[in-house]
Amino acid sequence: MFDTVFYTMLEFELFTKSWAYIFMGVTVITMLAYWLFISGQDED
Amino acid sequence: MSNQHHPDTGRSSWITPFNVVAFIIVLIGLYLTYLRFTGGLAAITNLDDNYPWGIWISFDLLCGVALAAGGYTTAAACYVFGIHKYHAAVRPAVLTAFLGYALVVFALHYDVGQPWRLAYPIFVQPGTTSVLYEVGLCVFLYLTVLFLEWLPAPLEALKLKRVRNIMIKLTFVLTVFGIILSTMHQSSLGALYLILPSKMHPLWFSSHLPIYFFISSMFAGLSMVIFESTLSHRWYHKKMDKEHLEGTPHVTFGFAKAAAWIMGGYFFIKFFGVVLNANWAYLPTFYGMIFSLEMLGFVALPALLYAKGVRTRNIKLIRWTAVLAVLGIIFNRFNVSLVAYNYHLPSEDKYFPHIGEIGITIFVVTVGLILFKVIGNNTPIFYEHPDYKGSH
Numbered sequence: 226m227f228d229t230v231f232y233t234m235l236e237f238e239l240f241t242k243s244w245a246y247i248f249m250g251v252t253v254i255t256m257l258a259y260w261l262f263i264s265g266q267d268e269d
Numbered sequence: 270m271s272n273q274h275h276p277d278t279g280r281s282s283w284i285t286p287f288n289v290v291a292f293i294i295v296l297i298g299l300y301l302t303y304l305r306f307t308g309g310l311a312a313i314t315n316l317d318d319n320y321p322w323g324i325w326i327s328f329d330l331l332c333g334v335a336l337a338a339g340g341y342t343t344a345a346a347c348y349v350f351g352i353h354k355y356h357a358a359v360r361p362a363v364l365t366a367f368l369g370y371a372l373v374v375f376a377l378h379y380d381v382g383q384p385w386r387l388a389y390p391i392f393v394q395p396g397t398t399s400v401l402y403e404v405g406l407c408v409f410l411y412l413t414v415l416f417l418e419w420l421p422a423p424l425e426a427l428k429l430k431r432v433r434n435i436m437i438k439l440t441f442v443l444t445v446f447g448i449i450l451s452t453m454h455q456s457s458l459g460a461l462y463l464i465l466p467s468k469m470h471p472l473w474f475s476s477h478l479p480i481y482f483f484i485s486s487m488f489a490g491l492s493m494v495i496f497e498s499t500l501s502h503r504w505y506h507k508k509m510d511k512e513h514l515e516g517t518p519h520v521t522f523g524f525a526k527a528a529a530w531i532m533g534g535y536f537f538i539k540f541f542g543v544v545l546n547a548n549w550a551y552l553p554t555f556y557g558m559i560f561s562l563e564m565l566g567f568v569a570l571p572a573l574l575y576a577k578g579v580r581t582r583n584i585k586l587i588r589w590t591a592v593l594a595v596l597g598i599i600f601n602r603f604n605v606s607l608v609a610y611n612y613h614l615p616s617e618d619k620y621f622p623h624i625g626e627i628g629i630t631i632f633v634v635t636v637g638l639i640l641f642k643v644i645g646n647n648t649p650i651f652y653e654h655p656d657y658k659g660s661h
Binding site: 256 | 526529530533534537540541544545546547549550576579580
């Protein structure tokens with residue numbers, strides 16, 4: 226991942242957008258779990 | 270009456286450790302002020318053409334504005350979102366914000382070459398296409414709004430009931446103005462750095478800098494309110510009434526929960542900056558280490574500690590986390606404005622603040638603490654005035 230070389234703009238966009246979509250999924254799941262953790266001890 | 274405040278005049282002796290240290294710092298500050306205004310910027314600063322902005326901008330302005338965000342976040346929570354259990358925190362937060370912004374403007378007088386022209390961009394020659402103009406205008410307007418928001422406290426102390434009642438009626442409008450103005454200039458401070466795509470390190474430079482600055486100001490303000498309430502409880506415990514004492518745990522847990530959530534979101538948004546710009550290659554470098562320390566040590570860690578503190582109802586953990594979060598904001602603003610800025614310059618050309626710059630910064634912070642102490646001792650900030658109980 227660290228030594229990726231891009232020859233065209235399309236390659237750069239494909240690389241960054243692909244990783245962005247993967248991390249979006251990771252973020253959604255993590256944030257949901259994080260919210261449940263934060264509000265775990267709520268009285269209501 | 271159990272809920273009556275207990276006046277603690279503090280008049281037993283003027284010679285306290287705080288007063289002695291503050292007096293010495295003020296004397297040194299006045300001497301440095303004399304040097305600055307007789308010898309120019311070169312007399313007490315290391316600023317040059319490469320670094321026209323030093324720690325007076327990084328700390329006094331960027332950190333000062335971010336940490337004063339507690340004013341708009343607390344007022345918004347109480348008056349706009351209707352969470353009245355945070356009411357006790359509003360006046361201390363507004364006072365902190367007002368003094369924070371007032372000192373930002375005070376410190377700017379040292380930093381600009383011709384401080385007597387500070388009002389020129391607004392009243393004489395508005396540069397309406399400049400981001401800096403927008404920052405200046407917002408800070409000018411928001412300082413005025415904060416002054417008006419703070420005004421009921423001294424008016425109550427001065428027994429000016431009619432004017433005070435008019436100001437109380439304006440509270441909601443002023444709060445809305447405050448939120449709008451804060452949203453604009455907190456983000457514009459980040460937008461100032463958009464002009465530097467080639468001078469800033471890619472890990473910190475992003476077209477989303479305005480969003481990063483605005484979001485980070487939210488948890489900076491919330492953390493600062495927790496930090497300030499911790500110190501106030503130590504220094505002003507005797508002055509606090511029942512509402513204030515009972516309201517503080519609600520404020521601490523509620524604000525910690527909000528800060529934990531916002532910091533979690535901020536961490537991922539910043540992370541997406543790395544992903545979308547393909548900046549992975551910079552992470553194993555020296556600057557990457559600093560960036561990772563900022564993101565993991567001063568964002569992710571305090572977010573998790575806040576969450577843990579809220580979950581386990583550990584108020585002590587939350588208070589220490591607030592210190593970490595405040596340090597994290599200072600670290601971030603220094604990284605953006607000094608560490609990442611001019612990263613390509615050889616080390617001999619890099620900026621390190623002159624002892625005079627550090628002295629003026631300490632002087633400005635000390636002036637803020639003295640004013641907070643004087644105002645906190647003489648106006649109803651930590652208790653409700655007996656004549657106006659439950660009327661605001």
